[in-house]
Amino acid sequence: MNRFLGHMTNRIDAKGRVSVPAQFRLIVQSAGHTELYALRSLHLPALDVGGPELLTRFDKKLESADPFAETADDMSFYLHADGGFLKLDADGRITVTDFLREHTGISTDVTFAGANTHFQIWQPDQFEAHRARVRARLAEKRRLETS
Amino acid sequence: MNRFLGHMTNRIDAKGRVSVPAQFRLIVQSAGHTELYALRSLHLPALDVGGPELLTRFDKKLESADPFAETADDMSFYLHADGGFLKLDADGRITVTDFLREHTGISTDVTFAGANTHFQIWQPDQFEAHRARVRARLAEKRRLETS
DNA sequence: TGGGGCACTATGGGCGTCAATGGGACTAGA
DNA sequence: TCTAGTCCCATTGACGCCCATAGTGCCCCA
Numbered sequence: 001m002n003r004f005l006g007h008m009t010n011r012i013d014a015k016g017r018v019s020v021p022a023q024f025r026l027i028v029q030s031a032g033h034t035e036l037y038a039l040r041s042l043h044l045p046a047l048d049v050g051g052p053e054l055l056t057r058f059d060k061k062l063e064s065a066d067p068f069a070e071t072a073d074d075m076s077f078y079l080h081a082d083g084g085f086l087k088l089d090a091d092g093r094i095t096v097t098d099f100l101r102e103h104t105g106i107s108t109d110v111t112f113a114g115a116n117t118h119f120q121i122w123q124p125d126q127f128e129a130h131r132a133r134v135r136a137r138l139a140e141k142r143r144l145e146t147s
Numbered sequence: 148m149n150r151f152l153g154h155m156t157n158r159i160d161a162k163g164r165v166s167v168p169a170q171f172r173l174i175v176q177s178a179g180h181t182e183l184y185a186l187r188s189l190h191l192p193a194l195d196v197g198g199p200e201l202l203t204r205f206d207k208k209l210e211s212a213d214p215f216a217e218t219a220d221d222m223s224f225y226l227h228a229d230g231g232f233l234k235l236d237a238d239g240r241i242t243v244t245d246f247l248r249e250h251t252g253i254s255t256d257v258t259f260a261g262a263n264t265h266f267q268i269w270q271p272d273q274f275e276a277h278r279a280r281v282r283a284r285l286a287e288k289r290r291l292e293t294s
Numbered sequence: 295t296g297g298g299g300c301a302c303t304a305t306g307g308g309c310g311t312c313a314a315t316g317g318g319a320c321t322a323g324a
Numbered sequence: 325t326c327t328a329g330t331c332c333c334a335t336t337g338a339c340g341c342c343c344a345t346a347g348t349g350c351c352c353c354a
Contacts, residue, residue: 010304015339019304042286055152059263071288074281081260081267082278084153090341091304099153157314162329166314237331239313300351311340321330 002027004050004114009124011109017093018110024119025092027051036094038121039083040103045126047100050118055083149174151197151261156271158256164240165257171266172239174198183241185268186230187250192273194247197265202230 004024012018020036028036028051037055038047048054058079065072086094100106104123111122122130151171159165167183175183180198186205188195195201233241247253251270258269269277 013305013307015307017305022303042282042289071285074284076262077260077277077281078285080150080152080263081154082282084261087340089339093305095339160315161317164315169313234330236329238315240315242329295354297354298352301349303348304346306343306345308342308344309340310342311338313338314336316333316335318333319331322328324325324327 002030003116004119005116007111007113007127009109009111012096012106015095016097017089017095019091019093020088021112022092024112024114025088029088029092034088036086036088037083038086038100039079041120042078044120044130045104045123046113046130047103047121048115048118049086049121052085054118055079149177150263151266152263154258154260154274156256156258159243159253163242163244164236165243166238166240167235168259169239171259171261172235176235176239181235183233183235184230185233185247188267191267191277192251192270193260193277194250194268195262195265196233196268199232201265 004027006023008021010018010021031051031053033051033053035052036049037052038049039054039058041048062072062075062079065075084099086100088094096106096110100121104121105126106121106123109124111124111127113120113122113127151174153170155168157166157168175198178198178200180200182199183196184199184202185194185196186201231246233244235241243253243257247268251268252273253268253270256271258271258274260267260269260274
């Protein structure tokens, strides 16, 4: 199964490292990659993470867009300046840099959440809160539709 | 991975020098260059920087254009008069000249921002402001499209 | 079927290397 | 002679690479 599924929380050690769940790691590593591409989400305090091909996928979308539109400039700036590579060490850990902390509020623990084609990095409480909000919205929507 | 990605801020020392991030330096140096070509961005208080081949790349684009068109003249003038070379010292640093300071407002710190095929040099606050603006524009656009 | 051992993950830590930064000395031009 | 630009070296803190250990699930075999 090469989809990112489920969520789990790991602790950051004294040197600022955290293990990427083996389940997620395997998907990336089996594609021959030793680094991850991470992008600060636009509307959530989380990062979207995947193998380097995630960036390639975004780039391709950019190329097909109108290169004169201001949006294309914005998009390129966002993808390349607000995203970065995370190196996996020999034990499958990444170091949690300020690049991650500032956007997510992460301090001592990290929640990894599957999102099918990629996964997300969250501060655990933020993740819980978001999960609760999503559930509430879906329940509300269902209630409206069936009444 | 030989693309310019992510952003980081370095301090200018008492002699007006600043380290180019190793990550970016490696890309240029592995192509055998010890100089950088920098061009003042048209729309932004930043400079577009890359190896000398960046100028070549722009030149090529020019050659394919109509040499009698006024815009080609303008373009050529712009590339050569508003651009310059930055020498990398043995430790991978550049000296921050007035050429850089005037256009960017840089004083004590420099932010380097990846832009895929090249990178940019910013005054840190300006960079943050631009980053926030870009994110806001993209988020707004997304909001309109999905509603 | 129950127990022992194997495999593997998450986590901790040692240590050498390298990047970022600071500063001295030498050179050349004004 | 003074100033600006080079070249070189020192320091320190971060990071990569390596190995160790504890906890856990799984498999295999008696």
